[in-house]
Amino acid sequence: NEENIFEDGGQQLFKVEEQGCSRLCSHSSTSDGTSEDMVVLQLPYIIKFCKAHGVSKENEFGKGKSNDELKEMLLVADYLTIKDTLDYLAETLANRIKNKSVEYIRKFFGIENNFMPEEKEATRKEYELLRLLI
């Protein structure tokens, strides 16, 4: 895969693989500057992150962002194959799950427990067994 390096004002921002490159080029805002395009919406944040990357600001970057904002950035970073940003976002999101109960995680991310009753029982048992082993 050929690597394409995107720059802004002479500063190297991020490397994008060929697939991501063609995707990036095909997204654009409308003539009045607005866009419903997720990629276009998230791109400025990704650029901002990349500019700050390498400085300790890295850890601050995810702080103010909601789960959904991080999720969209994650999807865009994955779609555009920007590895560094993707890794950072994944780690930030993981930190939000750490040391939390299952109920908390569900509530926090707005996820429904969709295990069927029998599955719920089976998963509960596996869960309890694993907890004993830890």
Added chain:
Amino acid sequence: MAGKKRRKLKLLAETETDGTKMVTEGKEERLELHDWSELPAELLELIMCHLTLEDNVHASVVCKKWHAPAISVRVVNQSPWLMYFPKFGNLYEFYDPAQRKTYSLELPELYGSRVCYTKDSWLLLYRPRTHRVFFFNPFTRDMIKLPRFELTYQIVAFSCAPTSSSCVVFTVKHISPTVVAISTCHPGATEWVTDNYQNRLPFVSSIWNKLVFCNGIFYCLSLTGWLGVFDPVKRDWGVLVVPPPKCPENFFAKNWWKGKFMVEHKGDILVIYTCCSENPIIFKLDQSKMAWEEMKTLDGLTLFASFLSSQSRADLPGIMRNSVYFSKVRFFGKRCISYSLNDSRYYPRKQCYDWGEQDPFENIWIEPPEDISAFI
């Protein structure tokens, strides 16, 4: 809260090559707005690989779609590797019992030396010709020298990685049944410090003794099963008034006293007694009762026994739990000799190893590096 609406952004990636327009509109090309519960598995895996085992278990039961990614990235603890010291040449082999794979390294730095002890991926080695004592990490190739000392017929151990400021090296020499000479050293010291100590109960130090560092104390198990203890900070020595573990009569065969291994796990001292083809017996020191207690189960723990030092691990892959792995690999089938407490048998069966006849310096269980990608 995640909304239910999905915006599908169909993307037409047009590539003009030789005048042909290529329109790709596969699943990969569409950027969908996903609910948290339906994030692509690869992205969930990427997030979950940062979680500890406990958090991983929580994540795996959040919802159906989270289950498989959590399981696929779940990591349990890494097993120690059995490091072999060659009789000739510089090729050192490392056997991983979990993967049943062997790795090798060329380590010319260890020429002419023999291993004494290991902890936290560090080896303590001795070069008899020059009386050189040194630490070596075979994975980083770091070496830390200590002042020279004659260690020829003594056992020696250390408390923790030599990169730590609290690292202490300890060796004990027999003077008489009631007197020992204890020598200590540490990285950065210019000489070893030696003192004589008395013990009221008779105690014999020999090359067959086992050493373990636990809760700030060096424990020394003698041939007959008595425990000498040395506090390196207070610099005091004594023999615990704990009668040796009780073994059945049929245990007292040739060299039975040599088939002992001592290991510590989270503050507990464990001793493994072996004898020919008998099932091994494991004892734990109950410090409050001042007695050895026979253990019928290790509660999921895995012990790795080698002559000079032994290791313990929790959370290994299920099949390895509640077992003792010995420092012998049967190359047919590449299985390590192990004893399962669940099944009360050796694997493979019909073992009759006289640990007294094994070469003590042949191999040792060592903690592998965290990143093993360089060795694969």
